[in-house]
Amino acid sequence: MADDVPRRVALTVTDGVATVRLDRPEKMNALDPAMFSAILATGKELMAREDVGAVVLTGAGRAFCAGLDFGSFADMAERGPERTREREAAAPAPLGAAGALAQQAVHVWSLVPAPVIAAVQGVAFGGGLQIALGADIRLVAPDAQLSLMEILWGIVPDMCGTQLLPELVGRDVAKELALTGRKVSGTEAVRLGLATREAADPVAAALELAAEIAGHSRSATRAVKRLVDLAGRVPLAEGLAAEQAEIGALIGSPEQAAVVRRRLESRG
Known part of the structure; x- marks a missing residue:
């Protein structure tokens, strides 16, 4: 990872399994510009690595990712048009189908050649859930809480969520979730198709599954x-x-x- 990217993500590779851990536990791994940049840099590194057979994507501490940092919402309200211009000026070069940095932090996982397994514990709210949607497989704790809650802040899911969610749960359920911002448990997420399966310890289960996948051709x-x-x-x-x-x-x-x-x- 580039030296000028603040440490927000921890990456380890063992026996062909890469573990990517969002590493801001004191903020429940909330997303700030440094986190977005670190996620993207880590994903790009894994796009180029030939020694990785599977990836586990998870969060440090008690949450997967609580979504956008609260300070960002306050900034939106206070400096709306100015902030939009700043975002557009700072947009990185396109990555695959994604142009905006936040979209690239999700889309990059579909461009990593190895299968990516998200292990979701605690909460996955807003952008945090959208990052999980970028994975190929999602293992969730039964009591995990998942929500596309952007509507509660007067915005829309803008990190690939509106495009990825309907494919998993259908258009009607996707609209219901995005229009209400309601929270669903890990158990309900599996029933809806939002998650692949439940696991009491999703990280351990994801590592076991990743090791199995990495052992294949x-x-x-x-x-x-x-x-x-x-x-x-x-x-x-x-x-x-x-x-x-x-x-x-x-x-x-x-x-x-x-x-x-x-x-x-x-x-x-």
Whole structure:
């Protein structure tokens, strides 16, 4: 990570599993400009790393992420138009489909080649929930609290949330959640499709799942992520052609041949 980015995110890599921890526990990992920059820098680093087979994304302390720092809301009310101009002037170069820094802090996880698992404990509010939506899989504590609460502050989810949420829960449920800002438990989040499954200890469960994924063929797991991310976003013919391109690259490759040999040897 660049030296000029304040420390807001901790990154460790062990046995092919990267653990990314939002690291501002005294503020429940609330989002400020330094946090956005650190998340993006960490994601970009993982985009380029070949030694990572899976990523666990979580928060330090008792929360995943409480959303935007309260000071930012006060700043919006006091310096609205001026603040908007400052944001536009400071916008980074586009990253994939995302232009704004806050959007890039979410979108970057879809660009990381390795599968990304969000482990959500405590709260994931506003931008915090949208960061979790950027992951491929979400494991949540039953008593976790999740909310798109931007409407309660007179704004809209602007970190990819309006685009990612309908794909998971349907348009009607997405509108209900975004229009009310209501909190849902981890249990309800799973029922709605907002989360993948419950875990009493989501971090431990995410690390276990990440280790399993990292133990598979890296080329195959990355291909699975690419293919599933195409589904519903490109014409069916394009998706089916992509399947054939991916399988053609995998069959007979040294990595796939090694997997087959290990499987056959294990059968004794």
